[in-house]
Amino acid sequence: MLEKLNNKLELKTVILLFPITFLIHDSEEIITMExxxxxNIAYLYSVVPKRLQFVIESVHLTTPQIAIAVFVEFIILFFATFMLLRSLCSGVWLIFFTALLTMLFINVFTHLGQCIAFRGYTPGVxxxxxxxxxxxxxxxxxxFKAKLINWRTVTISFFVALVLFPIVPFAHFIGRTFV
Incomplete structure (x- = not known):
């Protein structure tokens, strides 16, 4: 089955699907988050330790604020995708793009963890x-198949993803500021 999919989709097409995948996922969050x-605000404050309650405030946005935040993140992701497609070689754009891919991948598990912690649906899951x-x-x-990345690249990208994580609260700040 993978070989059929590989034959139908060029690697550049699969890469170009990244911004679309992001928009599909974040659309669910835009629609459901507020x-x-x-x-669930009262429940959130009752179960989240006081020292971590700033996280609740960081996600307590209106739908337009969330949409602006997603737009900011999308621009960064689209730019990284565009730059990677221009060169499709090793280097800073491949690391940056793979770091964003790593953030998307890790985000799946944060959503699953939220569902387990809150015993039900959470936005984006x-x-x-x-x-x-x-x-x-x-x-x-x-x-991996195209030999563009290896485990060393993935490891470096993981640490770059940690450095890039502040993009999310920054995007939330922009959403709050402009709406």
Whole structure:
């Protein structure tokens, strides 16, 4: 089955699906986040330790604020995808792109962890499991198969992803500021 998919989709096409995958996943969050947080705010404050309650405030955004935050993240992701497709070689753009892919992959498990912690649906979990997870695994597979990445690249990308993580709260800040 993978070989049939590989034959039908060029690697550049699979890479180009990254921004689309991101938008599908984050659309679920845009649609559901505000209502879910508003409905669960008291419960969130009761179960989240006081020292971590700033996280609740960071995700307590209106739908337009979330949309702006997602737009900021999308621009960064689209730029990284564009730059990688221009060169499709090793180097800084491959590391940057793979770090963003790593963030998407890890995000699946944060959504699953949230569902377990809150014993039910949390915004973004459906598309994380059914869109982001299979896509990110397939893209990793294709990048390995093309010998564009190896385990060293993935390890470096993981640490770059940790450094890039502040993009998310920065995007939330932009959303809060402009709406």
């Amino acid at each position: 209502k879910w947080v508003d409905s 459906v598309t994380a499991v059914f869109v982001s997870l299979p896509y990110s695994l397939y893209l990793y597979y294709r990048l």
